[in-house]
Amino acid sequence: MNKDLLRVGLAQIAPIWLDKSKTIDKIIQYIQQAGKENCDLVTFGEALLPGYPFWIERTDGAKFESSFQKEMHALYLREAVDIGAGDLDDICRACAQSQIRLVLGTIEKAADRGGHSVYCSLVYIDDTGKILNVHRKLMPTYEERLSWSPGDGHGLRVFPIKSFTLGALNCWENWMPLPRAALYGMGEDLHVAIWPGGDHNTLDITRFIAKESRSYVISVSGLMRKDDIPKNILHYETLVNTASEMMANGASCISDPKGEWVLEPQIGEEGLYIKDLDYNLVRKERHNFDPVGHYSRPDVTQLHINRKRQSTINIVDK
Secondary structure (H helix, E strand, O other), rough: OOEEEEEEEEEOOOOOOHHHHHHHHHHHHHHHHHHOOOOOOOOOOOOOOOOOOHHHHHOOOOOOOOHHHHHHHHHHHOOOHHHHHEEEEEEEEHHHHHHHHEEEEEEEHHHHHHHEEEEEEEEEEOOOOOOOEEEEEOOOHHHHOEEEEEEHHHHHOOOOEEEEEEEEEEEHHHOOOOHHHHHHHOOOOOOEEOOOOOOHHHHHHHHHHHHHOOEEEEEEEEEEEHHOOOOOOOOHOOOOHHHHEEEEEEEEEEOOOOOOOEEEEEEEEOEEEEEEEEEEEHHHOOOOOOOOOOOOOEEEEEOOOOOOOOOOOOOOOO
């Protein structure tokens, strides 16, 4: 086995929107397909399970005491992922059976925060089917704050995958310099950025992060078209009448450590996009710039990270 070569799969798909069970089935199909293609890692977009809250900006999401918004929130809560209750168990088994690692964007209802608020959580599962990390998005973006709760630093972690060191962030977290720097400082050289979808997100920043960090960067996105709104969903008429034809057009892509495309943005089509990454290019590009090694000055600037999982209570039992 050549540890320097890593085969990655970008699963650019639409969810079975706001249907957790059916979306899990679709995710497993792509895990199995990636396994058959001998991928070491398969990645999915932000909030894919069970879907991004596209209705908020289109249906007066900030209106206080709106029965529509309350009913949509209740649906979102019902279909959100409860990791402690085993909602990801089938996905974990699929990873173990296919011997593949996974990065997946979820909407998590967190039991350690009461279970009635949701977090945009990035989950990393290894090739034995073990959940190694749940990173809750540090700051929801704009209208997302009407649905998602702010996360914490607990999930700012990296993991070995062959010769590589893998880290990942949710959507606009990738624009935050300090979380990026945190992962760089832990040795990241394979960065996964997950997005709900859109070339407006992935075109510039994918190559920028690659150049800044001298790492491979995978931007994986979801898709969402008007036709992806299930006809049996609550408030179907309102949702479909306020939707645009293409709410998330994908644009999944990969940049190498030089900032050059390995996979150009893939627009508008579902599919599993597979590429092989060569770690030796990381070694070459760190020759003249290593942001946390020879081209750093920790005596001048340092970053301090709080990785404690945040809670409103601290229980001490005798």
